[in-house]
Each structure stands twice: as C-alpha cells, then as structure tokens.
Amino acid sequence: MTPKTTFFDLQTGFAPETESVSLKRSLSTIKSIFSNQEKAEEILSSEDRLVYEFYDLGIPEKEGNIAYGTSILYPGKVGDEFHMTKGHFHTILDTGEVYYCLKGHGMMMMENPEGDVEYREMRAGHSVFVPGRYAHRTINVSDTEVFVTFFAFRADAGHDYGTVESKGFRKLVVSDGQGGYKIIDNPKWNSI
Numbered sequence: 001m002t003p004k005t006t007f008f009d010l011q012t013g014f015a016p017e018t019e020s021v022s023l024k025r026s027l028s029t030i031k032s033i034f035s036n037q038e039k040a041e042e043i044l045s046s047e048d049r050l051v052y053e054f055y056d057l058g059i060p061e062k063e064g065n066i067a068y069g070t071s072i073l074y075p076g077k078v079g080d081e082f083h084m085t086k087g088h089f090h091t092i093l094d095t096g097e098v099y100y101c102l103k104g105h106g107m108m109m110m111e112n113p114e115g116d117v118e119y120r121e122m123r124a125g126h127s128v129f130v131p132g133r134y135a136h137r138t139i140n141v142s143d144t145e146v147f148v149t150f151f152a153f154r155a156d157a158g159h160d161y162g163t164v165e166s167k168g169f170r171k172l173v174v175s176d177g178q179g180g181y182k183i184i185d186n187p188k189w190n191s192i
C-alpha cells in the first residue's frame with residue numbers, strides 16, 4: 001500500500017473526495033434493535049428513514065493495518081429510544097477501538113461478556129477508548145443535531161453482530177421526557 005490522505009468534513013463527517021464508500025443503515029434494515037417494535041413498524045408504514053451511515057475506507061483487513069473512518073448518526077427516536085448503531089463485539093474479542101467525537105452529543109455504550117456495563121457521554125473533542133472484550137454501540141442523545149465520530153481499530157478484528165442481535169444490550173438509553181436522556185435496564189435483555 002501507499003500512504004493515504006482523506007479529507008473528512010468536521011460538520012457532516014462526510015469524506016466526499018475519496019473513493020471510499022458510505023455504508024447506510026436505514027430503519028428497515030435494523031428495526032429489530034429497537035425495543036419498541038410496534039413504534040418501529042408504525043414509522044415504517046409511512047416511510048423508511050436513514051438512522052446512520054459510516055465510511056469504510058477499504059483498508060485491507062490484515063494484521064498490522066488500522067481500519068478507520070467516520071460514523072454519522074442522525075437524530076431521532078423510535079418511541080422513547082434514541083437512534084443508535086447496531087453494536088457489535090469484535091470477532092477477535094480482545095480488540096480495542098478508539099472513537100473521537102467531531103460533532104454533536106452522544107453516548108458510547110459498552111458491555112463485556114461478564115456483564116460489566118460502561119457508558120461514556122461524548123461531545124465534540126471527547127475521545128473514548130473502548131477496551132478489548134467490550135461490545136460497543138453509539139447513541140445520539142440530541143433531538144436535533146447529528147452525532148459524528150471518527151473511529152479506528154485493528155483492521156483484521158472483524159465484527160460479531162450475532163451476539164448483540166440475539167441478546168441486545170443490558171442497558172437502553174431513552175428520553176427522560178424533558179429534553180435529556182436516562183439509562184434504564186433493558187426489559188427484553190436475553191441472558192440465555
């Protein structure tokens with residue numbers, strides 16, 4: 001490989017001048033992650049919506065490389081639950097990842113197989129190091145502003161979505177009804 005320069009717009013997170021691809025996750029493709037399924041179906045009965053997108057710069061997934069890009073999480077809720085990413089463990093479980101917030105207001109929710117839960121609030125300028133063994137998901141807790149992060153992790157780590165898809169996360173981030181958020185136990189969390 002040769003060195004690579006990529007311009008990311010600090011306001012939008014977009015990388016318009018590269019050959020990189022923005023991967024889009026619309027509500028219809030991730031609806032099962034939200035706790036209020038009736039609400040998700042109600043929204044989808046009138047129209048689909050883009051929940052988040054992220055750039056995959058195509059760095060080869062081999063040992064020694066670092067994958068990186070931006071993640072752009074749009075504001076919105078499904079019921080009282082804020083827009084969030086699917087979330088995943090890394091296939092190489094003990095792989096850390098760093099996120100840096102470029103814009104907006106969000107949360108990094110993390111939990112490990114032992115059941116330890118950690119969450120960190122993020123605003124522009126904050127970085128969060130997600131330790132190895134922790135599943136991670138970002139959540140946009142603003143009703144109006146996009147939440148943009150830059151992420152980097154070892155390129156061969158892989159993504160394990162299955163565990164989170166079947167169990168969910170132990171905690172949910174929901175509206176407190178007063179313009180803020182609160183963290184509650186996930187009533188549907190499946191420990192089987």
Ligand SMILES: O=P(O)(O)OC[C@H]1O[C@](O)(CO)[C@@H](O)[C@@H]1O
Binds near residue numbers: 054086097151159
């Ligand atoms: O992979 P998910 O859970 O859909 O979330 C997307 C974000 O997580 C990453 O997979 C990195 O952990 C990025 O590609 C992106 O920022």
Ligand SMILES: [Fe+2]
Binds near residue numbers: 136153
């Ligand atoms: Fe990750």
